[in-house]
Every structure is written in structure tokens, then in C-alpha cells.
Amino acid sequence: MYRYDDIDQRLVDERVAQFRDQTQRFLAGALSEDDFRQLRLRNGLYVQRYAPMLRIAIPYGLLSSRQLRKLAGIAQKYDRGYGHFSTRQNLQLNWPKLEEVPEILAELATVEMHAIQTSGNCVRNITADHFAGVARDEIVDSFVWCELVRQWSTFHPEFNYLPRKFKIAINGASVDRVATFVHDIGLHAVKNSADETGFRVIVGGGLGRTPIIGHVIREFLPWPQLLNYLDAILRVYNRYGRRDNLYKARIKILVKERGLEKFRAEVEAEWAHLKDGPATVTEEEIRRIEARFTRPRYEKLVDVDFPAAKTPFAAWMKRNVHPHQQPGYAVVTLSLKKTGVPPGDVTSEQMSRIAQLAEDYSFGELRVTHEQNLVFADVRQAELNSLWQALRELGLATPNIGLLTNIIACPGGDFCSLANAKSIPVAEAIQRRFDDLDYLHDIGELDLNISGCMNACGHHHVGHIGILGVDKNGEEWYQIEIGGNQGETRPGVSAATKATPTALGKVIGPSFARADVPDVIERLIEIYLKRRDSEAERFVDVVRRLGIEPFKIGVYGNPDQRTTDRRRILAAA
Secondary structure (H helix, E strand, O other): OEOOOHHHHHHHHHHHHHHHHHHHHHHOOOOOHHHHHHHHHOOOEEEOOOOEEEEEEOHHHEEEHHHHHHHHHHHHHHOOOEEEEOOOOOEEEOOOOHHHHHHHHHHHHOOOOEOOOOOOOOEOOOEEOOOOOOOOOEOOOHHHHHHHHHHHHOOOOOOOOOOOOEOEEEEOEOOOOOOHHHOOEEEEEEEOOOOOEEEEEEEOOEOOOOOEOOEEEEEEEEHHHHHHHHHHHHHHHHHHOOOOOHHHOOHHHHHHHHOHHHHHHHHHHHHHHHOOOOOOOOHHHHHHHHHOEOOOOOOOOOOOOOOOOOOHHHHHHHHHEEOOOOOOEEEEEEOOOOOOOOOOEEEHHHHHHHHHHHHHHOOOEEEEOOOOOEEEEEEEHHHHHHHHHHHHHHOOOOOOOOOOOOOEEOOHHHOOOOOOOOOHHHHHHHHHHOOOHHHHHHHOOOOEEEEOOOOOOOOHHHOOEEEEEEEEOOEEEEEEEEOOEOOOOOOOOOHHHHOOOOEOOEEOOOOEEHHHHHHHHHHHHHHHHHHOOOOOOOHHHHHHHHOOHHHHHHHHOOHHHHHHHHHHHHHHO
């Protein structure tokens, strides 16, 4: 767990005092709405459909039990007794009162937390592999590198007003668990032929209105040059990025319009001026940051041999328990996707009890995943059964990690003023349709993502099945995509699965009314089960092998019938 130094704490405390003054001046009428907007956004405060929304930073998804207890108390005192974990590993409160937000930020500061740069046209929260430090395929501990980039990017005077928001993800393992190819910058730790450590640098990825898979701009960047190279990329973007058009302001559009080779040449030319300069990372700097992290004191244990059995505990072990670097330990995912609960939502009571379980079972630490679940990274294997029983009582032991009901979903039209349609009721309807765990296991690994609008906060473009809410004459309809893939996210996958690249889904045809969506998903699953070569072949692999046409025919009928259906649907809309 990263511990603040005096500089960290001073920066956060000063920001709290600044925002308290800014809020008071706004409420007194001394600041206009336009002037206050940029100030509140830089402190994570949005105005949503029904109330303000506060986005609290959880840098690289790492939380202590003390911090989670504070979040539980804040949600109970200032909100409606729950919070929502987002795909950027942050926590969102959907009902705070504007005048109380400075008090919330002050309370967060007492446990080394804040809401700085969780919004606005700046570098946002750096996301990381939720198995950092414990994954068997790890090359570097990505938490250390995320903290380095966090310190570099926070209040960076040159990059504090970029053309648009900017998202960076860092993956320290051989398996990509952070979707590096759909970020503005993705950094993937690699080794070169001389066994030296560096980073593959990926630029220009992103989802939203114009989904684009990023491009490898450098296959190997020596780690001491990381901040110099990031400076170079951000300078080129800051210089040439569009500020006159909101929809063309992201770096992905700049890379596309200038062309990859020209953009790479501009970055390399900028880097030539920065290389080996003051921002060059030293061994001493890495050691300084590493020293700020607390580390578990592992015991010398041996692996436990769990007998094969068809029991609820065994099902949970198969889906929610993952290998650990240390013998006798395991990594456990707490599922926040129980049927009937909005994906990513946790009550104050659950947060308090999770904090206690983290102390009892995982050295007082936990992680937030970009799939909107929680992770205990350091659980003794001998204690897995007792932890499972405690999690069952909390409703957090659903054995569905990697399965269809482990749905990623944004808050949608229930909260967000940008949404075209609701996400939460659709997610619940699909979960109820596929609530049979035996059937889920027969289906196998399948990622289903839902977004309420084109901003794609639910990452629907990279779901094996993606659902997008659209507005048709004031009514909510849902577009279906298939074949997307965020990159491999779980250890222990087959060799064939490891070769599956990041991909964007393809729309299968006209959109559907909300009530029809579970039927469509069920039909897609039926087609997949009939056409797969073996139980090991996943839904996304079948789509890649056969294309989307068999699924289109299965859902809409033959081509002639699809044309008739399309005309009927469009006429009805």
C-alpha cells in the first residue's frame, strides 16, 4: 500500500482548502457557473441527471481497509449508503450535496485520498493490473510505475489543460489485464533480447464515439526514458490536438489524421530534445517509490491440495480464485455482480465488512478491477473456505468471474445526464435470464459489456457481446455488437486464448427494444453452442472463426427476411 509523504499530504490538504473556498464563493454568487465548472470538474464533481456525482480517485485501484472504511462512512453520512466502482478503478457517489462536497474531500484527505484529476482535460487516474505484485507472469510491479506516472502527471503545469481527457494504463505482466490497446497511452512491460526491462508503448487507442485500437509507437523503450517519452507524446498532442471540436479532440483522432508514421516521427523528434534530461528515471527514484509501499509479510507455506468435487465451494474456487507467486497463497476476486444488484455497486455495510475481511484474510489491502469487482491479493489457501463462507453471507461470492453474468455496465440513464438509455435494468434482466450457474459454466468464458451512450463508459466495443443504448425518437433501444475483445485478462488461459488480440465488436443489425434484449442474447448463445468445435472454444473465438453472418441470420432470419424485418423495425421507430 502506498503511504503519503509530506509533499503528498500537503498537496491534498491545500487542494481541499482551495475547493472549500471556491465552493463557498460559488454558492454566494461570487463565481459564475461557467467559472465554477472547470474548478469542480478538476475535483471530480459532475452535475448528473438528478444530483451531483463525485468521483473519488483510487490510484491504480489499490485500497487499504482503513480507506474503505472511510468510504463506507462517507457514503452513509453524505450519500444514500452505497457507492459505485467504475471501470477506471475509482468510486463514484451519485447523490452528494454540492455544499457538502468540501467536507467529503476533507474527510478523504485524513486517509490519504482525494478526487484530484478524476475529471477534466488532464491525465486521469492511471489504471493498473489488479494482480500487480502477485501475478506469476509478472515482469515488473506495475503499481510502482503507476505511482511514478501519477506523481509526474498530478498538477503537471504543461499538461493541465489538454485538448481532451487523457487516459493511461500500465501492464506489468505478460498477459494484458488492463486493455492497453484501448487507451490514449498503453504501457506494457517487456524484455528485450538482452533481457533488459522496458516498455512497449501503445498510442491512440480509445472507445467512445470513434472506437480505435491503439498503435505500437515503440516496441521497446528503456525504462529510464519513460517520463521523457511520455513528455514527448503529450507535447505533440498538446501542440496539435484539436480544441475547436469536442469530437475530434482525442489523441486517437490526431494519430489517425496525421498518420502513424508522421506522428511517430514528431514524437521521436521531441524526445531527442528530452532524452537523458532532468525527467530521466533513475534507479534511486524507483527505490524511493518502492520504499513508500508497504509489503505483506508472507509466511513460509506450502500449497494446499483441494480435492476435486462438484460443490458450490469448488465452483467458486474455479472461477474466483487465482494463482499467486507465493506458495500457500491465492488471489481472490469478490464478485460485485450478484443478480439483482447493479454491477459495481457496494453498500456502506458491505464496504465496512469487506474492510474487516481484508484485515482478517489479506493483510488489510484490496484492489479494484476495471471489470468492477474487488480483489483480495494475499489470501492463505488454508483460509479460502472460511473466506468463501463469509463472502457468501455478504452476497459477494457469486462464482461468475469470466462468465456472462460478470457484466460490465455504466450507471446509464438511471443517473447519467449523457445517457441515451438505461444500463442497469438491462444488465439485471440478462443476469436473471442466465442465473443458472450450471448453464453459465457450460457456456464458458464470455465478456458482456453495456453502455448507456456512445461515450462507452461500459466498454461495450470490446465485449465479446456489447450492448449500446441508443435513442430513437425519445425511446430507448439497444444495439448489439459481437466479436470484441479487450485483450487477455486472466492467467491460466489456454495457448489459443492467449493469441486472441484486442478487437472491436461489429454491429449485427438493427437495434432492439429493451424487453427483447435478453431473448437476443439467449439466441446468440444458442447459435454459439451449436457452432463451437469444442467446449474450449469461446464465444469470441467462434465469432472470429465464422464471422458475424451466422449470428445475424440466427437472430434476424435469412437475408431477405432481415431486410423485411429491418423495414418493419424502422417503420415502427
